[in-house]
Amino acid sequence: MGNIRLALVDAHPIMRDGIRCLLADTPEIEILHSTNTITDLIPLLYHDPVHIVMTVFYTPDPEDVAMVKHLCSKHQRVQVLVMSMYKMENFILKMIRAGAKGHLTSDTDRDEMVEAILTLRNGYDFYAKTITNLILKNYLEEAENKLESKREREQKLSTRELEVLKLFADSHTNKEIADKLFISVRTVESHKNNIMQKLNLKTMVDMVKFAIRNNLVDL
Amino acid sequence: MGNIRLALVDAHPIMRDGIRCLLADTPEIEILHSTNTITDLIPLLYHDPVHIVMTVFYTPDPEDVAMVKHLCSKHQRVQVLVMSMYKMENFILKMIRAGAKGHLTSDTDRDEMVEAILTLRNGYDFYAKTITNLILKNYLEEAENKLESKREREQKLSTRELEVLKLFADSHTNKEIADKLFISVRTVESHKNNIMQKLNLKTMVDMVKFAIRNNLVDL
DNA sequence: GACGATTTTCAGTGATTCACGCAAAACAAC
DNA sequence: GTTGTTTTGCGTGAATCACTGAAAATCGTC
Numbered sequence: 001m002g003n004i005r006l007a008l009v010d011a012h013p014i015m016r017d018g019i020r021c022l023l024a025d026t027p028e029i030e031i032l033h034s035t036n037t038i039t040d041l042i043p044l045l046y047h048d049p050v051h052i053v054m055t056v057f058y059t060p061d062p063e064d065v066a067m068v069k070h071l072c073s074k075h076q077r078v079q080v081l082v083m084s085m086y087k088m089e090n091f092i093l094k095m096i097r098a099g100a101k102g103h104l105t106s107d108t109d110r111d112e113m114v115e116a117i118l119t120l121r122n123g124y125d126f127y128a129k130t131i132t133n134l135i136l137k138n139y140l141e142e143a144e145n146k147l148e149s150k151r152e153r154e155q156k157l158s159t160r161e162l163e164v165l166k167l168f169a170d171s172h173t174n175k176e177i178a179d180k181l182f183i184s185v186r187t188v189e190s191h192k193n194n195i196m197q198k199l200n201l202k203t204m205v206d207m208v209k210f211a212i213r214n215n216l217v218d219l
Numbered sequence: 220m221g222n223i224r225l226a227l228v229d230a231h232p233i234m235r236d237g238i239r240c241l242l243a244d245t246p247e248i249e250i251l252h253s254t255n256t257i258t259d260l261i262p263l264l265y266h267d268p269v270h271i272v273m274t275v276f277y278t279p280d281p282e283d284v285a286m287v288k289h290l291c292s293k294h295q296r297v298q299v300l301v302m303s304m305y306k307m308e309n310f311i312l313k314m315i316r317a318g319a320k321g322h323l324t325s326d327t328d329r330d331e332m333v334e335a336i337l338t339l340r341n342g343y344d345f346y347a348k349t350i351t352n353l354i355l356k357n358y359l360e361e362a363e364n365k366l367e368s369k370r371e372r373e374q375k376l377s378t379r380e381l382e383v384l385k386l387f388a389d390s391h392t393n394k395e396i397a398d399k400l401f402i403s404v405r406t407v408e409s410h411k412n413n414i415m416q417k418l419n420l421k422t423m424v425d426m427v428k429f430a431i432r433n434n435l436v437d438l
Numbered sequence: 439g440a441c442g443a444t445t446t447t448c449a450g451t452g453a454t455t456c457a458c459g460c461a462a463a464a465c466a467a468c
Numbered sequence: 469g470t471t472g473t474t475t476t477g478c479g480t481g482a483a484t485c486a487c488t489g490a491a492a493a494t495c496g497t498c
Contacts, residue, residue: 018240185484
């Protein structure tokens with residue numbers, strides 16, 4: 001197999017330079033493109049295709065997931081390797097579902113990065129150890145009892161409570177929730193109280209975070 | 220003048236590796252320490268002092284400013300070079316006031332980085348062109364068109380507001396925040412109101428999400 | 439159908455927070 | 469010293485929270 005054609009996407013030029021430098025003494029990896037965003041990269045791929053796109057994300061932004069999805073659908077032959085500088089299982093899994101074939105975290109090093117690129121080029125997926133644990137956990141849970149999060153909410157929260165929680169975490173006021181569900185504001189309050197008690201949450205900030213973590217609402 | 224003894228602070232190991240790699244063929248710069256945080260670095264400096272500490276920040280966090288200030292006061296002979304991956308004139312200026320002697324942005328490159336380090340070692344300050352432009356632009360705008368800069372400024376949060384937002388999104392009640400910051404509960408309320416207005420957020424749920432998205436708190 | 443368990447509904451009460459407006463003191467820039 | 473911003477704080481009425489209690493609806497099951 002010939003050289004591996006790589007594209008680098010990172011909002012910070014210095015980081016792109018750093019990665020390029022780290023990969024400099026790996027001659028079988030050739031960096032063809034280096035852009036700020038996936039959007040900038042896509043047009044370049046038509047005349048100069050690559051095998052692998054490595055993109056770095058610094059914050060968990062739903063837009064990034066959408067961009068990865070878009071890239072994967074537009075260029076089905078490229079393999080996307082995501083490096084995320086945050087540690088949100090949620091989003092990492094979303095990236096994988098969006099079509100990413102590999103994933104690294106910010107505590108990776110040159111060797112792991114090269115290994116990831118080579119692995120992807122050979123047609124296999126690559127997930128950093130820190131990620132593997134996560135995926136394994138998730139998979140096991142899904143196989144045996146749907147999702148952990150699902151178990152958590154469905155075993156502990158009732159249907160109505162879930163409805164209220166969703167609306168609340170979607171930035172609706174109690175009054176709005178009450179109107180939407182044709183119940184009184186006091187009932188909404190009760191549900192929220194019960195949710196907090198059941199899940200052992202202290203504040204409603206915790207409630208919002210719970211909802212996000214469990215995919216009840218988008219960030 | 221002998222070798223320049225440098226310490227590197229960055230929350231992301233891969234970035235530290237990248238920078239180290241970029242500086243590898245500049246033999247007069249010697250990287251002695253490489254840590255996650257300034258806090259981790261400080262004890263090392265007692266037995267192994269350096270000339271320059273280069274620290275990278277990804278989000279505008281008042282605590283980072285405080286850490287830089289602390290570092291500058293504890294080790295008055297070290298010179299701090301800040302690289303900020305965001306573009307908030309506000310915070311860049313604060314870093315300078317906190318004692319940083321140089322400043323780079325994420326669109327810097329190896330040469331500029333080396334230049335900055337050498338300049339600092341020679342006893343002069345160094346500010347990247349992009350920074351100078353920023354400051355100049357800001358200055359001009361303020362002089363000629365107040366509205367524009369006002370609008371811009373209103374989208375940014377002040378130090379205090381960021382502190383309040385962080386604590387709030389970290390599940391603290393207003394009372395707790397007030398106690399922690401030694402201000403009244405009413406002041407906390409004011410800050411929260413101002414934040415919502417500045418960021419054009421409707422509810423506190425939105426505020427929590429904003430904080431998570433911007434990495435001010437963990438999920 | 440009857441029974442118990444759970445869910446859903448709602449209210450009282452006092453504390454806390456929200457939303458909006460206003461303003462003095464502190465601070466920084468010029 | 470003047471100007472503008474930030475930080476601090478208060479007043480008011482509405483909304484929400486935290487806690488308790490409780491009636492009505494629903495569900496599983498014998």
